[in-house]
Amino acid sequence: MAQVQLAAAHGQPVQDDVSQAPLALRGVTVSYGAEPVVLSVDMTVVPGAMTAIIGPNGAGKSTLLKAALGIVTPLAGQARFWGTPLKTARDRIAYVPQRASVDWDFPTQVLDVVMMGLYRELGLLRRVRPRHIAHAMQCLERVGMAGFADRQIGQLSGGQQQRVFLARALAQRAELYLLDEPFAGVDAATEMAIIDVLKSLRDDGKTVVAVHHDLSTVEAYFDRVFLINRRRMAEGPVAEAFTSDALQATYGGRLSDGFVARSA
């Protein structure tokens, strides 16, 4: 079992076993300008569970994911996937970026987007075979978008776009799914369709981590929570970590009055 030495949040090196964790962050600090957006965050994702990353706007939720995936380079700290660096784990990781991060007027069709999920299999030159297309169609089927395969992506509604992104991630046949705000700006039917797919992934033993902003659905959708506001505020099973104390600490005065968290 690989023992990896990592720098802990408080500067002391610790020995901890992260070879089981699909994703383990240690001391991750990210800054876009002079001020850190994410400050010395430790996170250990539990395999086979659905984890919500929760925090107020600007708390560094998306940035944390991006740092883990090497999309932004952290100032300090590191990410390990099953105890190994990202480079050797790419085949097992699927990422669903924020829908708003791409230009939907790009000249491409739904099926082409899903086929991008097969990039690691197809590489630069390998021919696209019928089984690849069949697999992509199956993934579209799972998100209820099979009828839209040759639509131009710009014609889709927000919810449909999100489903296509999820289908692309499914096409990778990954073990760890990292989703950035998958429910942002989607219709209720899409939200249900997505959560069904995510739960079925979890039931198949996959690991799901999603940046989430709707506190009222946390208990219904997720097994575990990770509360962040620049720093790690709480982490654990929903019943233990999703407490009003922790939420108060995470959101400060910004927590909406209407929401009453469970007090454990």
Next chain:
Amino acid sequence: MLLDALTLQLGYNAALVALGASALGFAAGTVGAFLYLRKRSLVSDAISHATLPGLALAFIVMVALGADGRFLPGLLIGSALSAWAGLWITGWLGRATRLTEDAAIGAVLSVFFGFGIVLLTVIQSISAGRQAGLEGFLLGSTAGMLRSDALLIAAGGALVLLATVLLRRPLLMTAFDEAYARVQGVDTYRLDLALMTLVMAVTVVGLKIVGLILIVALLIIPPVAARFWSENAPRVVLLSGVFGGLSGYAGAALSATAPDLPTGPIIVLLAFALFAVSLLFAPLRGVLAASLRHRRLQHKVHLRQGLLAIAHDQPIYEAVTRRMLRRAGLLRADGMPTESGRAEAARAAFDEARWHALRRSGTLSELAARDDGLTRIEAVLTPDQIATLDARLSGREAT
């Protein structure tokens, strides 16, 4: 003469130049399409202007070494080096400072070009007469082009094309969704560098024919024109290549008919003609098609609203609506509906009532989402479903 030119009857040399120009145009269109999809088209402007100082320096060095200053491979190597320097500085300015890319491009472009012009003037004052070939690189000229030059250009274009085709998958994926591409293991920084290198190669190879001021047009206009015709990236890329190749071929052939015609501007004007045609007439995204679609929709909306007003015995307020109804023979000149107008109005009202019932029917109400106020219900429901709906409608009226 014109036909002779286009069918390559003007002799071996002109044919060779046309071949070189079409290979260059095809490569420029293809690479330019990826650059356009990556939303970095303007970088090509910095690259092309940054070639000038290298070109002039290479000339000076070669003359100083006692060689022929107009030796094309030497000039191209020099311009590639300075284009690379310009590219690197543009990138560095963006990374190290808060300058936006367009500002960095503007700064690099003007400084490098200015420096190049100074060097050209120096060359002119040192060796009067011998620099004549260099000015041709500003606007492109095929006069006095050697066979080896044309072959070099064609081979360079083909090489760039090959590299582009090789990289098409990561290029398209990065252009659409950079973050996702990075997670998939694409080194987007190095991929962008590769793309810029290809752009640089096209620019350098095209200097002789199109000239450094106008090569930008050959990188930008074909993809923009191609975009009007297709919603499919590979097709946009291919079409852009074809547009570039056509412009290069026809432009070189035309300029061969009159040696005074500068090749570069002719090629660019032809590319622009293709762009203008695309802009106006492309069926998918062209201006004409879009305005026709808009008019047709407007017509449908006005007719429907007018008919519903007739059916409910309401006045029709908009003159446009009345005019359209009159033209369709649904309204008389005195504002009263015609026989067919009343029939159509009743049908429209009935259709509306069916949609209304559909929204309230438990089993089929999902389909009501397809109600846009224009689509007839027959287009959405099967006859059986409509029959069920009508049964409900008449049942409600009966009670």
